[in-house]
Amino acid sequence: AQSVAQPEDQVNVAEGNPLTVKCTYSVSGNPYLFWYVQYPNRGLQFLLKYITGDNLVKGSYGFEAEFNKSQTSFHLKKPSALVSDSALYFCAVRDTDRGSTLGRLYFGRGTQLTVWP
Amino acid sequence: DTAVSQTPKYLVTQMGNDKSIKCEQNLGHDTMYWYKQDSKKFLKIMFSYNNKELIINETVPNRFSPKSPDKAHLNLHINSLELGDSAVYFCASSQDRGQGANVLTFGAGSRLTVL
Numbered sequence: 001a002q003s004v005a006q007p008e009d010q011v012n013v014a015e016g017n018p019l020t021v022k023c024t025y026s027v028s029g030n031p032y033l034f035w036y037v038q039y040p041n042r043g044l045q046f047l048l049k050y051i052t053g054d055n056l057v058k059g060s061y062g063f064e065a066e067f068n069k070s071q072t073s074f075h076l077k078k079p080s081a082l083v084s085d086s087a088l089y090f091c092a093v094r095d096t097d098r099g100s101t102l103g104r105l106y107f108g109r110g111t112q113l114t115v116w117p
Numbered sequence: 118d119t120a121v122s123q124t125p126k127y128l129v130t131q132m133g134n135d136k137s138i139k140c141e142q143n144l145g146h147d148t149m150y151w152y153k154q155d156s157k158k159f160l161k162i163m164f165s166y167n168n169k170e171l172i173i174n175e176t177v178p179n180r181f182s183p184k185s186p187d188k189a190h191l192n193l194h195i196n197s198l199e200l201g202d203s204a205v206y207f208c209a210s211s212q213d214r215g216q217g218a219n220v221l222t223f224g225a226g227s228r229l230t231v232l
Contacts, residue, residue: 032219036221038158043121043207043223044223105219
C-alpha cells in the first residue's frame with residue numbers, strides 16, 4: 001500500500017534561515033513524489049516533482065527537494081525562508097504499481113510552515 | 118483565464134438537501150478529479166475521470182455521484198446531505214503525457230457547510 005508521512009504538523013522558522021519540511025513515503029514500486037503548497041482559502045499549487053534522474057529537484061519559489069531512496073524520504077528545503085512562504089505544504093506520492101499514468105495521488109496530512117519576521 | 122474553475126465557491130445548506138458543485142478546466146487535460154479536504158486539512162481522493170470515463174472511485178457513499186458530460190467538465194452531485202459532508206471540495210485536472218504528466222492543477226475549492 002502507498003502512503004506518505006509528514007511527521008511535523010508545524011514548522012516555525014525565522015525569515016532568512018534555512019527551512020526543511022520532512023516527508024517519508026512507502027510504495028511498492030518506484031515512487032513518483034510531489035510537493036504542493038496551499039495558501040489560505042486557495043487550492044493546492046504544484047511546487048516540484050521527482051520522477052527519475054537527479055536526486056536533487058529544483059522547483060518554484062526557490063524550493064528544492066532531495067530524493068533519498070535508502071531513507072525513503074523526500075524532504076522539502078529552501079536555503080533562506082521568506083515570510084511569504086508561510087503556508088500549508090503537502091507531500092504526495094503516486095501509485096505506480098499498475099504502470100499507469102492514471103494512478104492515485106496519496107497526500108500526506110500537511111505541514112503548516114510559519115516564517116516569522 | 119482561470120485554468121480550473123469551480124462553482125459555487127461557498128455553499129451553505131440544510132441536512133437532507135441535494136446540491137451540486139460544477140467544475141470546468143480549459144487546459145485540455147484528459148483526467149479530472151474530485152478531492153475532499155476535511156476540517157483537519159486532510160486531502161482524500163474521491164473520484165477520477167479520464168476522457169469522460171470513471172477510473173477511480175474511492176470508498177465514497179453512493180449519495181455522491183460524479184458526472185462528466187465532456188472531458189472539460191466534471192460535476193459532483195450530492196444527495197441527502199449530512200453534517201459530515203461539510204468540507205472543502207477540490208476539483209483538479211492533469212494531462213496524461215509529456216512534461217506535465219502526473220501534475221495536478223487544482224481549482225480554488227468549494228466550501229460546503231451542512232447545517
